[in-house]
Every structure is written in C-alpha cells, then in structure tokens.
Amino acid sequence: MSILITNIKQLLQVHDNNVLVVKGKDMKSLPIIENAYLYIEHDTIIEYGEMKHCEGIEAETTVDATGKIVLPSWCDSHTHMVYAGNRTLEFVDRINGLSYAEIANRGGGILNSAKVLQETSEDDLYEQSIQRMEALIRMGTCAFEIKTGYGLTVDAELKMLRVIKRIKQESLAKITPTLLAAHAIPEAFRAKKEDYIKQITEELIPKASKLNVAHYIDVFCEEGYFDIADTEAVLKAGAKHQMRPKLHVNQFNILGGVALGAKYNALSVDHLEELNDADVKALKGSDTIPVALPGCSYFLSIPYTPARQLIDAGLPLAIATDYNPGSAPSGNMNFIVGAACVKLKMTPEEAINAATVNGAYAMGISNMYGSITRGKKANLIITKPLHHYNEIPYAFAHDPVDQVIINGQLKNIKNPEENFRI
Ligand SMILES: N=CN[C@@H](CCC(=O)O)C(=O)O
C-alpha cells in the first residue's frame, strides 16, 4: 500500500536526521518544508521534499493537500482513559465551591472512580475506553500512554492492565501502558497505609509484571496520597521488574518527587504545577523529561506549569492531556497545544515540539514516532485548509484536523463508520 500527499502547504517537524528529544532554545525551531510532498509505503515514511522534486513518484492513493498542513500526529504521553462512568456530579460540586481535596476526603475523586470500575465488567470497560480513544484519533492523536490506577485492588488493577493490553493489540494507535500502582489509599487501608504499600510492592507489582503489559511504573506523590518514602518503596519494587518510573509529582505540593524521579532515572515527571529551583536543578543533566498538563490546570483552576522556567533552563518539555474523569475530562490535544501557547506562554513551535517529538520521548517511542523522518512510522495529521500552522493553537477550541493517517492507513474521520482497529 502506498500514499502520496501532494501540494502540502507546510510540512512540519521535518528532520532528515532522526531526532529523539528537543530541549531548551531548540524547542523554538520547527523545521518545515513549504509546498511539499510526502510519500508513504505501508506504515512507513519513505520520502518527502519540495513539490518540484515530486516528479515520477507513483502511488496507489494520491491525496491533494492544497492549502493544508501536514504534521506528525499528536503524541499524548499522559492519560488515564481507561475508566468507567464519569464524575459529572463532582464537577457540579466543585462549581458550587468544594475543592478537589474536599471531594476526595468525602470518598469522591479517585475512590469514586475505583468503586465504579471495580463493578464494571472487563468487556464494558474495554468498550467504553476504546470508544474514548477512537474519538481522540479523529482529533489527531495516534500515540497514547494509558495508565492503570483506578483499580485500587490487585484484581481490579490487573483487569485494567488486561483491558489496556487488548486496546494495544486491537487498535491501530501506538499504546504505551503504565502501571499506576499507587494512585490513592483505599478506605480499608486508611489507618494502615504500610499494609497497602506492602500489597503493592509484594503482590500487585509481581503479578502485573507477569502479565508483561506495563514497563513503566507511576505513583501519585502528593500530600494525602503517597509521600516520598512510599514512592521510593514502590519505585524500588518496580525496578526489580524492570519498570521505569513515570511519576505524578508537584500537582499541589512539592514533596521532593522530582529529585526522586531523576534519581531513579524516571522517563518523565508529570504535572509540576508547583515547581522550585531545586526541581529544575534535579532535572538538569538527567534523562527525565518534565511533562505539563494544562488541561488539568484549566479544569481544576490550579496554577499552570511554569513552562518558561523549564525551557529557559535548557530543559525539554512535553505537553499531554492527563485525560481522566476527575481532573481533566478532555483528551483533545489540539486544545492542549492552544493552552500551552496561551497559558504556558510557549510559542507555537515550542508547543508543537512538546506535543509531537517530546511527547513521543515521554513514552519512550521517539525513535519511531513524533517527526517527519524517513523510516519513521506514518502517523500524520492532514489539517483543514489553514493560513499557517500558528492557526492550530490560535483558533482555540476549533478542530483543525481534516484527515489522519494512522499506521500508514488513510482515515476518513468524518465517517462515523470509520474503523481504527487492526
Ligand atoms: N493526580 C492524580 N491523578 C489524576 C487525577 C485522578 C482523578 O481525579 O481521577 C491526575 O493526574 O490529575
């Protein structure tokens, strides 16, 4: 199967030499080819260049992209999209004045989602989740990290892992599973957190490892959830099973999770709505990428991650949705790219780098995803006609996506019958 895209107004994120991550000042640069073509065979980017060099290329399918922009599809490196039900009642409670912490203390929040998930069948959970994901593919995301963490029992966490495994096997999207082993303390363990940590380290992690689905491990390192000692215990147990950390840190309070993540060679440290100089120092010289989640800041009305401080310190930054029923019930990366510009004061180039190649890095897949490079996977967005790529973040809440190519397959996203499964 071969596809030739012609007359592309702007082909974005073009790197002849493969790029794994973009840091600091380099994030301001977004290599583009104006009036370009792109040629794909099977699932792979084979060739690209200026239209004047396109002669002689024949393909089974030709797409005329006159007036349109082509870019690598979004790479969303932080989601909790496998969940059951919703938390719309808590949304209204928050509008009426309750805080996220107050709702959690009343047994709402993560505990509420866990109760519903425990009562939901595996097939139902799979269907709810894959339908959420397919809606997002239509919005231009073709690579997703998916976390467990709404199980809160060994059985329910393993159920989540099996659902993620099935999505990974059956979807055309690229899936990176993460075991969010310590997300909240179940009611039954309130007075004996040590026993819950023991259950996680001695039972959940070994059993999860046997399923061979998740190679990343996550902890919600936060006041009222898991402190530094708990987090370290979970990371040590994960390391015994070759699970690399991807951590929730600094969402409401700074506990030292960033330095701990860097010490354990975390792939990413995510949230960082709160940040201090020691955190920035800990990240410098590490291979750990910070990840900002502006949808969560928007929805909870909490501070936005100080992206400028991170980028201006020479660090890389990724942006992701945090798609979940409690703090970010939207998985739309187009909105996240816009919010990164408006609220995090990132330039469009920085935001697009953060949502493509750096998002791929934060999932450990940037060798094959996140840029237009010969030999990389053909996961692409073809936009509607736009004047310039700046229009993607500028026209906030618009949907710029016209067509997607996922794993080398051209999809008509407007057709409700379109299929994104293998
Ligand atoms: N902060 C921890 N976990 C999720 C929210 C979970 C929830 O409220 O359901 C997050 O990343 O924001």
Ligand SMILES: [Zn+2]
């Ligand atoms: Zn999260």
